[in-house]
Amino acid sequence: MHVEDGWDTTVGVAKLFWGVTESRHLVDIINQTDLLEEIDQEQKLGQPMINLNLTRDYGTFSLFVLPYFREQRYENRQGRLRFALPIDTDQAHYDSARGARHTDVAVRWYHNQGNWDIGLAHFRGTSREAAFDFDLNNPAEPTLVPRYDMINQTGLEIQYTADAWLLKLETITRAGHGDRFTAVTTGVEYTLFDIMKSGADLGLISEYNYDGRDVNPTVAPPVPYDSDLFFALRLSMNDTHSSSVLAGILQDMAGGATFVNVEASRRFAQDWTVELQGRFFMDAAPDDFVFYGYHQDSYAQLRL
Template identity: 55%
Template sequence: MSLHCRYVFIFLIALLTNPVLAAGKWSGNVALEYRYFTENALDNRQHGDNWSFSAQPEYFRRWDGERQSFTFVPFLRIDENDPERSHFDIRELTWVKANKNHEWRIGIRKVYWGVTESQHLVDIINQTDLVENIDTEDKLGQPMVNLSLVRDWGTLDFFVLPGFRERTFPGAKGRLRSQPRVDTDQAVYESSSGQRHVDVAMRWSHNIGDWDIGLSYFRGTSRDPRFVPGVDSSGAPVLVPYYDQMRQTSLDLQWTTGNWLWKLEAIARQSNGASYNASVAGFEYTFTGIFKSKKDLGVLLEYHHDSRGTRA
């Protein structure tokens, strides 16, 4: 365990046992993970199996007639072999102030947009924590100020996002990873502000009968880096992440009818001096009470389109 992770672990134990925070509600999870790889590694620095430990406590408290709340969700991963996977993150550290027709949400949060399952085109606010899993479902906490206006014609959200989070990648000893590896220490930004660039976003969402509709706009640093070839300090080839500035307009739709969910996500993006559009559309059908039991079975089919073709 690295010295940094030891300090974080001690901090979490002290936090969990603090009597001052007893007024709120604690929950969370701890996990011990074992990975075994049936194929030999391409790099002799990698291992055939791996142990790791994770902890994610959650603290939640409401007051002021439930008009105000505070949420704190830290996350800790300690990995046996990969120092890049051993990391600490604040998934959420948020104060919420709710009024009759608007809400303020300030702090570090995770925000999810979209409706499809196989790819989340519209989901743009949070950065991917790729060392956790290659499915890109795990996200890093994003600092933000979010004003939400609740009206009869829908909910309008405004976001100011100070501070950019770089995507995490496995280190030289990590699996699964690319070959050559991604060297995050050499990350390059199109913006001269780098990680200090302030992004902005807005979203309108509404429910109309059986329809769920969302329209979103984002301007800022791309969460998806492109890669340029480079070398590390020892002269070995690496991939260097390059974070472009981008603008994205998006639409997400979901129509619910009986056991059917019909879904669509579509984006138009301008980045790296070019524009393209992409979409995911499909359906989800749920068979309820299969074999006269209490179990359900879901069937999913989605189609992907990208105007860049094989360059996507």
């Protein structure tokens, strides 16, 4: 990284985050999602890049040149959590003749003005999400083959802060996966500060997800967010142990599936942290391409 007055540049591998909503990060497109680590799309792979940022009074302008693409990683036949059909990543193919070597480009403007945080970005290049072709060479054991299409995506993120309220919006429009489609995640977060003078804060989150893409996984990458409601509680104890709890429920209004997620952590001693995580998948229909693959994979785990 090199920093000067009014501009900076980065050459190398980096992780960035764009977005404001909790249940889904629509506009966060630079880095590949690491589905082997977590299915919540929070874990990312580093992205090789050349990045230039120009900082002005009216916002920060960013240019990204991305010379190499990293494919999504999936669980194998014995792994959890996995799709209903096995995925053959060895046969993955690309819309671009240059494959993973295609140079992708993104530009972004971001500005914080008073109570407003606004970001506007455009990406042109290899989709970070894979669509799937069916390999029926062995009819007794069909497999899915990832296909990475070329896309153009424009994304907008807005957050407005009003005392204890956060009003949030992320929306994209994308071309390259069948017909151009729009997706939206929007909602509110309200924080109760210093509950009963305990020092703890409780955040109440409500969001709605809509995605207008083609539901055929051979046309567009499958997602569970076609029309979903999300509710969550975020408790921060603000103590010396960094104790916190996040519990949320995602309800598919179209297909009926329910996903419950619980995360809690607390540090003890000086170098130890105990973490509790539970993920529960319920009422997924056989035609639910994403959640039905997980319908027997609910779990809870405790780790240090």
